[in-house]
Amino acid sequence: MSVVGANYSYWITIVLMVGGMYILIARGNLLKKLLGLAVLQSSVYLLYIAPGKLIGGTAPIIAEGYAVYSNPLPHVLILTAIVVGVATLALGLAIVVRIREAYGSIEEEEILARDRADDDEAR
Amino acid sequence: MLEHLAALIVVVPLVAAPLIVLVRSRRFAWIATTAASYLSLLFSVQLFWRVATLGPVSYAIGSWAPPWGIEYRVDALSSFVLVAVSLTASFVAPYAQRSIAREVARDRQYLMYAMYCLCLSGLLGIAITGDAFNLFVFLEISSLASYVLVALGPRRQSLMAAYQYMLMGTVGATFYVIGVGLLYLMTGTLNLADMAQRLPGVPDVRPVLVALAFITVGIGLKLALFPLHQWLPNAYAYAPSMATAFLAATATKVSVYVLLRFYFGVFDPARLFEHLPTREVFVALSLAAMVAASLVAVFEQDVKRLFAYSSVAQIGYITLGIGVDNQASLTGSIVHLLNHGVTKGAIFLLLGGVALRAGAAAVRLETLAGLGRRMPLTALGLALAGLSLVGVPGTAGFITKWYLVVGALERGWWWVVAAILASSLIALAYVWRVLEAAYLRPPAASAARGEAPAPMLAAGMAMTALCVYFGFETSFSAGGAADAAALLLRGLR
Numbered sequence: 001m002s003v004v005g006a007n008y009s010y011w012i013t014i015v016l017m018v019g020g021m022y023i024l025i026a027r028g029n030l031l032k033k034l035l036g037l038a039v040l041q042s043s044v045y046l047l048y049i050a051p052g053k054l055i056g057g058t059a060p061i062i063a064e065g066y067a068v069y070s071n072p073l074p075h076v077l078i079l080t081a082i083v084v085g086v087a088t089l090a091l092g093l094a095i096v097v098r099i100r101e102a103y104g105s106i107e108e109e110e111i112l113a114r115d116r117a118d119d120d121e122a123r
Numbered sequence: 124m125l126e127h128l129a130a131l132i133v134v135v136p137l138v139a140a141p142l143i144v145l146v147r148s149r150r151f152a153w154i155a156t157t158a159a160s161y162l163s164l165l166f167s168v169q170l171f172w173r174v175a176t177l178g179p180v181s182y183a184i185g186s187w188a189p190p191w192g193i194e195y196r197v198d199a200l201s202s203f204v205l206v207a208v209s210l211t212a213s214f215v216a217p218y219a220q221r222s223i224a225r226e227v228a229r230d231r232q233y234l235m236y237a238m239y240c241l242c243l244s245g246l247l248g249i250a251i252t253g254d255a256f257n258l259f260v261f262l263e264i265s266s267l268a269s270y271v272l273v274a275l276g277p278r279r280q281s282l283m284a285a286y287q288y289m290l291m292g293t294v295g296a297t298f299y300v301i302g303v304g305l306l307y308l309m310t311g312t313l314n315l316a317d318m319a320q321r322l323p324g325v326p327d328v329r330p331v332l333v334a335l336a337f338i339t340v341g342i343g344l345k346l347a348l349f350p351l352h353q354w355l356p357n358a359y360a361y362a363p364s365m366a367t368a369f370l371a372a373t374a375t376k377v378s379v380y381v382l383l384r385f386y387f388g389v390f391d392p393a394r395l396f397e398h399l400p401t402r403e404v405f406v407a408l409s410l411a412a413m414v415a416a417s418l419v420a421v422f423e424q425d426v427k428r429l430f431a432y433s434s435v436a437q438i439g440y441i442t443l444g445i446g447v448d449n450q451a452s453l454t455g456s457i458v459h460l461l462n463h464g465v466t467k468g469a470i471f472l473l474l475g476g477v478a479l480r481a482g483a484a485a486v487r488l489e490t491l492a493g494l495g496r497r498m499p500l501t502a503l504g505l506a507l508a509g510l511s512l513v514g515v516p517g518t519a520g521f522i523t524k525w526y527l528v529v530g531a532l533e534r535g536w537w538w539v540v541a542a543i544l545a546s547s548l549i550a551l552a553y554v555w556r557v558l559e560a561a562y563l564r565p566p567a568a569s570a571a572r573g574e575a576p577a578p579m580l581a582a583g584m585a586m587t588a589l590c591v592y593f594g595f596e597t598s599f600s601a602g603g604a605a606d607a608a609a610l611l612l613r614g615l616r
Contacts, residue, residue, distance in 0.1 A: 017301075024290065033290060040297055047304045074307075077256050081300060084263045088293050091267055095274055095286050102279035115280055 009050035016043035028108040030099060034092045041085040048074040048081070125169075129182035129195040129251060132166040132205065133261075135159050136244035143237040149229075152236035153220045159240055160209065160216035163247060167205035171603070174202045181253075189253065190314035196253030200457070200607035204250040204380045207461040210589075211372040211468050212243050218582035219365045221575075222475050226277050226363045226484075235275055239369065242268035246377045255303045255313045255389075258381065259296065262345070266292045269374055272366035273358045277484040284357035291344050291354040298341030299381075305334035306389070319389045319614070335395075338385055346378035348442055349412030352435045359431035364475025367427065371434055372468035376460040379441050383457075386445065387611040396448050405446030406539065412439030413546035420553040426486040429553055430470055433512060436546060437463045444527055447539065452530025453608035455523050458601050462511070462519035462593055469508040469586035473501050476575025476583060491557060493566025498574050502561045504587040509554035511590040514547050519593035522601055 016039055023036025052074035060069040096106055103111050139159040143152045173180060174197055182195040197205070219239065227235050245265025252258050270292065274285035307313055309330050310321040325331060340351070347355040355375075359367050386395060395401050416435035423429040441463070444456025474486050480498065481490050495502040511518035524543060531539035566572075574580050593600045 021294075024294070030286060037290065037293055037297075040294070044297055044300055044304065047301060048307075051308055077313075080256070080260060084260065084296075087267055088263070088289070091270060092286070092289055095270070095282055095289065098274070099282045099286060102282055111283055115283065118280075 009046060013043050013046045030096045030106040030108060034089060038089055044081060045078045048078045128166050128170055129180055129197055132163050133244055133248045133251060135162050136240045140237045140240040143233055143240065147233050149232045152233040156219065156236045156240055157216040160212040164209040164213045167209045170197050171202040171206050174199055190312050190317035193257050194253040194314055195251050197251060199610045201250045203457065203603045203607050204377060204460060205247060207464055208246050208250065208373045208377065211369060211464055214468065214582045214586050215365055215369045218472055218579050221579050222365045225479050227275055231275060238268045238271045242272060246373050249377050250380055253315050255315055259300050259303060263296055266296060269370055273362040276361045276363050278361055281361040284361040288354040288358040295341045295344030298337045302334040302337035302341060305330045315384065315389055323391065335390055342378055342382045346375045346382065347435055347438055349408050349416065349435060349439060355435060356428050356431040360425055360428040364471065364478060368468050368471035368475065371471055372464035375438055376464055379460060383611060387614060392614065402446050402448060405442050409439040409443035409446055410542045412436055413542060417546055417549035421549060424487055426488060426491065426557065427474060433553065434467055440523060440527060444530065447530045447534060449530050449533055450608055450612060451526050451533060453611055454601060454605045455526030455530060457607045458526065458604035459523040461600050462523050465519055465586055465589045465593060466508050466511040469504060469583055469590055472583035472586055473504045476501055476579045479575055480571050488556065488560045491560040492564040493570060494561035497566050497570060497572045500574055500580060500584060504584050505561060506558055507587050508590050509557060513550045513554055517594045519590045521594055522597055
């Protein structure tokens, strides 16, 4: 029980990480792949944030009556990582929009089949 | 002013990018890009000289003392990489104007320059920062910018290439940041030097090993370590010429630098190489890259793809030096960051000129027919840089192979020397196919004659000249690399 109970945040992290990777690899739809990527990145947010929080800990402001502080640094780091994640997702969605305009599809198989057809024509 | 060089080298291109987007003028964009590139070259040469004479430079961002604040740290290795990156930038920037004018839609050209400046800023930042998380941020700045550079390519395949590059690159960066997170949990610090000091005292090694695995695979994706190179051929083949030249010469090389910094500067190299199969893994993957990717290149019809596969093989040489792990082989690895950058940069710059004259987005082997008569200087440049890829004496590529062979012989690994020779022969085969098309096939009747526009030709030829120059005069290239290798083997202290 202690393996699961005390470290349950790590188990959630692992589930998100593996789930995200699975969606990324197994799905052929370009949009779903991006969602998998977003899930994978969220697992990192949890990996950083969860250990920084101590039960009963407060913000690290020295004051009478407070002895246990939570570490604020992971929050700052993950704020940055979230910004990076948002930028990546935005860029990814923009590229998918352009791909749909150019190919009329967002299914990987169909797009690659069209590229192969183009290559054969060029030959 | 002088003491702020370490910050300015990143800040100048970083500020140039939003300025370019605000002004929206193509002319201003080009001038700002060129100025930022030359300033970064000036700053990095200055830093290289300072490090060589006075020792490592440490700069506390915002005056927050390390290890609490972010430290920019320039030592023999990072200053070498800074010079290699900004040197490439200083050739690509003057080339960019004509090339971008031809390949990118008019209303998007200024964005291309902005992305190039961001990419440059990110790459320089990776090389200069001494903070693991700051490194991640710069890694993503440069990567996101390079996805856009690829996506701005002239064909619709560029979009798909950029998408795949983005997926694999982001997985790589996420793995890296997972690794850093585990290291942070175990050591409580993000400063690389501080982390190295605290790691031996960590009681539980398993999270550290997991961090090592995540960082190796993550950075392996970014540097296109075989078999994680799947994104590279399409990204290089379909990107605009100037982006291909810049990314091929710098992006993967800077990722190798990250790997070197973690392997020798954070993890304990003695433990890494003696107790873990690091050496075996790197030598095996590198040899596979050198042979398999070169063989694919031999059968490729698209010339940009051909040289992209050649890049995968050449990255194999760089990682081979890490696997052999001694002074000579590491010198070979580090000097190849520069030598291969110069060689591939020259080739892709010249191919950009060929594509422009041919009026086609794709350069196929048939496109090159009769190039020796139609564009004699470009053909000569391709021939010289091609010989440097093969590693003919008198070219930069030879210097690399010399150090790698010496390193392998010191270990008594004859079979590695045999593999280097075999890979060089296969390289000769694919370079020969290009030269055969250029010199022995008659030009098509419809093919345009005349060299590429002067600034493009000059940039390509100047870089070709560097391939030959670094084949003879090695006091900067191999000398700087040897200093960096010695520093690595001392554990970056």
